[in-house]
Amino acid sequence: MSRHDRSSGRKNSKNTGSRGDRSSGGKQSGRQGGGMRNKSQSRGNAPIKPKMEKSPFSNTEGIRLNKYIANSGICSRREADIYIAAGNVTVNGDTITEMGYRVKLEDDVRFDGRRLNPEKPEYILLNKPAGFFVTGNPEKGGRTVLELISKATKARVSPVGKLDNQAKGLLLFTNDGTLAKKLAKPKNGIRQIYQVSLNKNLSKEDMENMKEGVYIEGSKVQITDVSYIDDKPHNEVGIEIRSIKEHIVTRIFKSLGYEVESLDRVVFGGLTKKDLPRGRHRQLTEQEVINLGML
Known part of the structure; x- marks a missing residue:
């Protein structure tokens, strides 16, 4: 101010x-x-902290179905009551016509067959440090990536894809189930670039062979490009792929007799680490969300 x-x-x-x-x-x-006036003036010099939007599901009993529908942007609460009475809404596969019916975030609520999301879509990009688990049950004392974005949103966001515990780099979180599903199974894969440190120098012969594709468990994985990183030893390489299979980079190099000592994802579907220090996160821009939806 x-x-x-x-x-x-x-x-x-x-x-x-x-x-x-x-x-x-x-x-x-x-x-x-x-x-x-005195109360207002005493606060005037204090820094104003932005208020975090409260999740509509902070109440353990859930929220009324008509509010759930209104929050999703379909219509107003009054109009939602009309659609509910007409049988247009299902919850977990059952048609609900009861006024005042309550639902929870994990419920599958559909309007004319289309699944609804009652929370504002969130898209958060994290530059993950090593030593944080992405999914599953962390070991005792282990930390998860959700801790790093806990202050970014109250919405229940989930990571798109995975990175190993010791891997670093870009990781996208969202509560937009439609986009997450699309990115998980894209037609042509998602462009990803990794910086990799190997236990020994990558030979030129292996590098050229990689460009022809590598077979993993009988299936050919196409590698868009692989090269040495400028001014670095030849055990430091960059690799561009579109495969979204788990541990795919580690498995590619292992099939050729190399061990991956460090892995850093520097590009994900057009998103980069520019101005995003390690361990920090940011919200995607509207244009970035549009671009991801076009992949």
Whole structure:
């Protein structure tokens, strides 16, 4: 807030209090008005923290079905009641016509067969450090990537794809189930670039063979490109792939007799690590979300 705005706010507060004195004719009103001004002024110098949006499912009993539908952007609550009564809405496969019916976030709510999401779509990009688990049950004392984005949103976001515990780099989180499903099974795969440190130098012969594709468990994995990283030893390489199979980079090099000592995903579907330090996260821009939806 600018200095001009703060001074204007105090002036308006003072004028409002004076009018209150004249209208009521009592001293009590004036004291109350003054008290409010002092409270406002005392807070004026303190940094204002942005308020985190509260999840509509903070209530353990869930929320009313009509509110769930309204939150998803389909229609208003009043209109939702009409559609519910008409049998247009199902919950976990059952048609619900009861007014006041409550649902929880994990419920499968559909409107004319289309699954609804009652929370604002969130898209968060994290530059993951090594030593954090992505999915599954972490070992005792282990930390998860959800800790790193816990202050970013109250929505229940999930990672798109996986990275090993010791792997680093870009990891996308969202509660947009439609986009997550699309990215999990794209027609042509998702463009990914990794910087890899190997236990020994990658030979030129193996590098050329990789460009022809590598067979993993009888299935050919196409490698878009692989090269040495400038000004680095030849055990430091960059590899571009589109496969989304688990541990695919590690498995590619292992099939050729190399062990991966460090793995860093620097590009994911057009998203990069630019201006995103290790361990930090950011919200995707509207254009970035659109671009991902076109993959």
